[in-house]
Amino acid sequence: MKLFSAVLLLSLLSLSNAKEEPLKAGVRGSVTTKEFDSSVSYNFKDGLTHTLSGSEVDGELCDPSSKSVSGYMDITGSKYDDKGADKHFFYWFFEKRIKSLGPDFESPDSAEYDKKTPFIVWLTGGPGCSSSLALLTENGPCSVNKDGATTKQNPNSWTEAANVLWLDQPAGVGFSYGKENDSNEEMIGEDAYFFLQAFFKANPKYQENPVYIVGESYGGHYAPAIAHKIFLENKNLQKDMIRLNLSGLAVGNGLTKPEEQYKWYADMAFKNSHGIKVVGEETYKMMKAGAGPCGELAHACNSGATFIEKMACQTAFIECNMAETAPYRLTGLNPYDIRKKCEVQPLCYDFSHIQKWMNSDATRKALHVTNKSGEWASCNMGINGKFHVDWMKDFSGYVADMLNAGIPALIYAGDVDFICNYLGNKAWTSKLDWDHGKCFRSAEDHVWGKGKDGKGAGMAKTANGFTFLQVFDAGHMVPADQPEVALSMIQNFITGGTF
DSSP, X not given: OOOOHHHHHHHHHOOOOOOOSOOOTTOTTSOOOOTTOEEEEEOOSTTOEXXXXXXXXXXXXSOTTSOEEEEEEEEEOOTTSOTTOEEEEEEEEEOOOSSOSSTTOOOOOSHHHHHHSOEEEEEOOTTTBOHHHHIIIIISSEEEOTTSSOEEEOTTOGGGTSEEEEEOOSTTSTXXXXXXOOOSHHHHHHHHHHHHHXXXXXXXXXXXXXXXXXXETTHHHHHHHHHHHHHHHHHTOOTTOOOOOEEEEEEESOOSOHHHHGGGHHXXXXXXXXXXXXXXXXXXXXXXXXXXXXXXHHHHHXXXXXXXXXXXXXXXXXXXXXXXXXXXXXXXXXXXXXXXXOOSTTTXXXXXXXXXXXXXXXXXXXXXXXXXXXOOOSBOHHHHHTTTTTTTOOOHHHHHHXXXXXXXXXXXXXXXXXTTOHXXXXXXXXXXXXXXXXXXXXXXXXXXXXXXXXXXXXXEEEETTEEEEEETTOOSOHHHHSHHHHHHHHXXXXXXXXX
16 A cells, blocks of 8 residues: 555545453463574675664564564665665564464475575555555454454465565655655665665575565555566675575556556546446546546656656656546545545545554564654655655566566456556556567466355466466455455465466
């Protein structure tokens, strides 16, 4: 979650089984290993110091079935920062469950198996939204009950299939803090790359594990940029760096190629697969007419890096959102699910219970949150505003580069999301210029998976390691709306299954 700058734009111009016991230390059945505890510093570049800290999290906080650690990576100095301006990134990591809560997944039974266990890095978008929010509402080991004081385990956690690390980035998001100057994907890629270098150096047992970079929403920028950074660094590995075992890229309801995706807002509002017409015909025609000028501005934005192109990027952000997303916002419907009204502004969902739980003294202590971290919030609008020039940038070329090198990619999209809809995502994947693009375009759409009532879970198109998946009856956050399908999907992808 969540591409929500259009909310700010409009405002400027007119986004079972609860545990009843409180957190207790040393409870029988919880993981109490201290093997993760660490604080180690590295100098990956002249003038930069990266210090990774991490400590065990009591299993009773979230999931007794999984080893867990949380901590920070502190960056002192950066080519992007003023002298002395530091950044501190919060992360929460879970190993694959030692005891599965689902019938279809096996528990690890040997050290060799552990080395083969996939390692997922999850990136929530926004930009400016916390990956911890996804952990607690989508694909993490637990969710927060409405009382804001207790949690319950999630049987469809992605830790059923993999080790998963949720990273709050950039600085200023979630419990991350420090210099809030990141504003483009070069900065995002560098920070994340050095974070992963530090994490795997400090935790060598995971160095052989296959790494999958997965993003959602604006993660359609983040994930390709970070994966591509790893890809390039692996090709020309610097001294004392670890070759990260990059094995795949996945993006859910992402914004990756805005020039193409913005063309499809009109059809999603008027001609979607569910037959829901959320705007009238005149508004539809107006949106269609605005797509042309929007596309021209987006194209200019991606034509270079001069002042003129940067101005085109800012102009494209304003003009494209006014023409293509603002008409939808005026309907009062949820941009993340066209079937629903937007009940709570600006994100349309009530996360107050999660905010209460995350900011409780007990939770902050259990997660080793420093007093320097401010109050946790689901999203930071100030961070969001820093990425407006970056917004209309195209990152599909990064996907093509990695596909051409044999690194698989999965682009999936719930089909009732408006803001990063399946129509636009299907369009850019179909038009992507890569070695097997012709083969992908000629591949037939086919029903995949098993959904409710024995029906298919989605519609897939796949060829040579590239898959597009339309997930039926899911909105912007597929793991929240279709948790069983999402788990089956990611399990299939990270184990090399077919779609």
